[in-house]
Amino acid sequence: MQINDIPIVVLYLLFSFMYCYSQQQNIIPNQQLEGVSNQYFLTEKTFKDDMSYYYRMCKLKKDLTVNDKLYILYRIRNKYKDTKIDITPVNVEISKLESQRNKTQKLNIILPGKYIEDDMAFYFRYSKENNLTTNDRLSILYKIRDKYKNQDVDTTILNDEIKRLEPKWATKKPKIKYKKISIKPVTKELVTKNSVKESVSSETTTQPYISVSSITNIIYGHEQTTPTIKIIKRPEYIIHTDDILGIKIYPNDELSCEVFVQPDGSINLPLVGDVIAAGLTIEKLSKFLEKSYSRYIVNPKVTVNIRQFSEDEVLITGEIHNPGVYTYKEDSTILDMISKAGGFTTSANIKEIKIHRGKYENRKIILVNAEEIINDQTKNIVIERGDIIEIPKTTKKISVIGAVVSPGNYDYIEGIKVFDAVSSAGGPIKSAKLSKVKIFRQTESKREIIDLNLDTIIKGKTDIDIELKPGDIVLVPYK
Incomplete structure (x- = not known):
């Protein structure tokens, strides 16, 4: 049988099959695109299959980088570039990813800061x-x-x-930590049965007896001492993640707070929300916050204190008379530390004291109810090195700030509404803009901002008044 006897149609189909197979192998060296898995000719359907494959890969493999995604898209584009198939979807996706990559590459070449703190602040913000x-x-x-x-x-x-950010397998230089070991002189002692019994009994007694009266004095702040508080306040100090910042806002002290710098470098503040703090100096953060709060407060003055502590110290923050850093002493309890710090303030929530223990990535929070210690001294927890004791504010408060006669914190009353709260603060002053009142409400998942026209309520339309919740902040802006 000679080649002339083979029908021309059969030869055409055979060569077409071989050509498509070779093209498939050349275009897809590493992975099989789904559009050609069951067909040898490129069609609209094969293109849709390939794009579906791309989107599915992006969804399943969360660790795909921009370059990984572009690699798949380039192969799809090259596969269909000589056909009449509309490949607009792949071009749009490529354009979007290339734009994102080019922005990053451009930033890698030119860093805007003159000093390292400026570049780090830029990094946190841009990321x-x-x-x-x-x-x-x-x-x-x-x-x-x-x-x-x-x-x-x-x-x-x-x-x-x-x-x-580096993966766990990244090569890192070993860190060698040296600890100072105090060696006690060895003394020869005669070991007797009685001495053994005494030593065992002394080890089992971990908590000294504390009288109920002394506990009550500590809880309600009657035993107040004036310890030495170490507060580091350096104008050129660069804020780190995991720092604790004391934010004081004048003249609205009810907005003052102490916050932790989160791993992404941000802090969360009343009214202004999330702010990138890591990488900034104290002075720069203070000026930035003054500018942010000027939208709500007339001529605000913001001071920032950095409170640092070593592993041989304990930090007490929140509603305590003398917050600050204290030297750690072995076997000190939480009531010992509260007593050193002068006792609780009147606005302290003593039922929900938090002890933050351990490094940030493995930190655990221990909840303590100080009132329960009166009846059960086993709950008087022993403090460890590096602990952070946080005394929160009671949530049964509301704040009225801005253009009112007496701005400040007020007791929350069940069913209280905005008009009642403003009246409790002495009412609005002449320069108040009553049509633009705002309520700031922090829930577990998000921060809400509610607008209210108080002028309309004063004129008689009381049905639109809003019932407040504990922790709400009512802002009466100026004209």
């Missing part, structure tokens, strides 16, 4: 705004490290952030 991937974040951090590697600057924040 949060653009939701950068871990690889993109590390790319910027490595660029910052290269920029300052030959300069005598503090790179603690930079190194901590790189350590947090």
